[in-house]
Amino acid sequence: MDDLDAIVKEFVLESRENLDQLDRDLVELEKDPTDGNTLASIFRTIHSMKGASGFLGFSKLGAIAHVGESLLSRLRDGTLIINPPITNQLLAMLDSLRKILFSIDETGAEGDSDYSALVEDLTRLQKMDPVERPPAVLPNRFPAAPGSTATQLIELEDRVIVETAVPLERAVVATDVGIVDLPPERKETPNKPSSHGNVRVDVKQLDVLMNLVGELVLARNEILQISSIREDSALSNTLQRLNFITTELQEGITKTRMQPIDNVWSKFPRMVRDLALQRGKKVRLEMEGNATELDKTLIEAIKDPLMHVVRNSIDHGLETPENRARVGKPAEGRLALRAFHEGGQVNIEISDDGAGINISEVRRKAIERGLVTSDRARLMDDQEVMKLIFLPGFSTSEKITDISGRGVGMDVVKTNIERIGGRISIHSEFGLGTTLQMRIPLTLTIMPALVVTAGGYRYAIPQVNVLELVRLEEETVVTGIEKIQNSSVYRLRGNLLPLVWLNDALRVEDRTRDTSQAGGIQVVNIIVLNADGSRFGLIVDEVDDIQEIVVKALDKRLREVSTFAGATVLGNGTVALILDVFGLALHAKVLAKARGQRAALDELPAAESFDESEKLLLFDSPDDARMAISLSFVTRLQEFPSSSIERTGSQEVVQYRGTILPLKRLATLLPERRLKPRHSKIKAETNETVQAVLYSKDGCCGALLVGRILDTVEQSAANRCPPTRKGVLSSAVIQGRVTEILDPEVICGDLVAVSHANQVAVQAKS
């Protein structure tokens, strides 16, 4: 009996996946009725479902599949051409099959619903006279049906819509409660049988593994902390391996939980088709980046918001064909979904070329609903007004339809997206269309974070928000931070960066300040953060470390403290709060203040690059000459103990993160001007460690030995003098001293062959 149960379960699961695929295929087929392959595949799937139903004794399922198959066979033979009524019936058939499968899964029986009407309709369509081949049918267009059948078909359509509503709703409910413990759908390449290399794994099992990996990461962090106190090379070697394996394992498990966004998107063709028909609109759905992957829990979380937005676009965004014709747009509206990875986040864009959002209408509605005062609304710019759409209780649609606009609006979408650490923004041009952009983190549970100290306690800042670290020492502490009224700013490469003291923002007492103020503040650490597109500098007492942290939720009653996104356990076992950078920015009121500067910040770098200025890394050569090299060429600055320099043949090399890097000395690169005695003297002095610039260009990488790394500067190419010798691109006066700018080509030169073997590994690391 158990065996049979297992077979039935497998059958239900497989059939459900097949039905989802059929949904897509039918919509495809409707667009291109001549696509014989798709038709054949639909036919095969229904045929085998019929067979399996008969074998397992599901007579209703078998009966419906049977008439469906007969109808499909006429389509396949070409004696009938697919048209919207037929598609509707076939889709209704799929919904009925789904309903029965749901019932089988729940109760083990087919349920007592009556499907004879459906069977009758399918049979009638089958008996219909071959529809005349409509001349030059455009995809998605209604073929001109003979007058007599027209009324009957419309009747059918109405009923179909009513029928489809029920099973769809139920299906959604079922997944939400988690009755289905296996993923409701799996990525399958269309027209390809599922490969033998796949194993079905219970999602719960993956969740357990993910939690365990989280614990393992914590345990590893703790051990690393302990070992850092001891000097035991055997222990640290083993730990290094443990560290490596843990990271690999974590990546592997994270990957298994990744699902393509197509799992949600694959529902859209059918949904868009049905909605468009229902609303009398013509919609062309374009999807790009279906394979973009993100964590399963995130997929689940964005499903409803995405559906809502798509529904909104069709219902309120896109106009009817008549209205579109009136404003000179093509009758068919365009709805485009785009997903792509960017900076450790997933971007999803939903855009339409519909009516767009009427800003003055939004303003009027917002005042009318009492969301803003009319005085306030007058002061708001268009972008601010646009954001009012996300307020609870806002709905611009004049008529409330059954699709959307029932008061649950964009505020719910926004809340859902923000709950998973995402951000949502909207851009719209009245009359031209609307684009909604969502930015969502890849995964929520484990992420790299910068650990800092403030007021004696540690806080973690998600690495995605960190742009750069600035450390001010001695006199620059006084000169670097300037005041505008009561707020402090720092000039970061010429742009003003608003500053926030973490101690003040969190109202915690500064343990270090009292002691340091007596002798003047020695060091200020500024962390340049990105909060929703605007930058600000966060001043902390100490910058400790970058760690992989496991995010744990705060008690739900504390979640209102918007400055924290959660908590984590650090390597030493203490709890650290994770800062919510966006919430912190709001709390410290830097966002509002920064708005004016934001435009400036965004524009300036672009203006600079126009001027062809370049970022340079400034350093002293081992013989004390000033040199610089383009920062784009530099991957990392690293200090090596002198003893770690080894030789392979005539080439000096160093080990770096398990790879061998060729070591280059300026002395050999620029041989003309070497003062040997001085050079060796310097070398003797810096006996213990050497500073090196790790570089990578066009597959060539290595380490360049320098005397002392000084600074990074931005320097306009306009002020440069021609080179004085080979290996130098140009020279310029930087910080009051003549500086030679090195030619990366020379450094690479003869190294290519040596480094070739290492390059893959190094690139993977960097």
Added chain:
Amino acid sequence: MVERHQFSTFFVDGSLFGIEVKKVHEVTSIAEITPVPLAPPMVRGLINLRGRIVTAIDLRRCLQRGERSSGSRPIHLIVYTDDALASFLVDQVDDVMEVDEDTFESPPETLEGCCRELIRGTYKLNGRLLLVLDVEAVMSGISVTAPERSDGACQDVQVGRSPS
């Protein structure tokens, strides 16, 4: 046949309190508390309970009793809330007591302010009263109503710092 109930009992500022036994997860003494800035003063911070992060709530502050003397180390009474665990900081833990339902009385009218909301009632024991604490009421008391609040936060951090 009188119904009997079991309570885990503990002392806060000299008064005897009780929480139903089935609501208590464990008793522990963890020294390290990480304060949560900007949270209400009742929230002393977060503790690491074998990898789980648990919110520690000071019952002295909830019940508006005075601060604990600096030398004494509070005990964590870990309780089940509706969705997670929480730690109630108490002065001292006492036995599990079994009490008769017919000795129960709802809180006296004279009980004032927040304490009234937090106490479900009293059991009259021999020579003393057992006050029954409502776990959910304590928990809802720590909800942050507005992001801007708690002037005592600064001072909390000071007090909340563990004696190390």
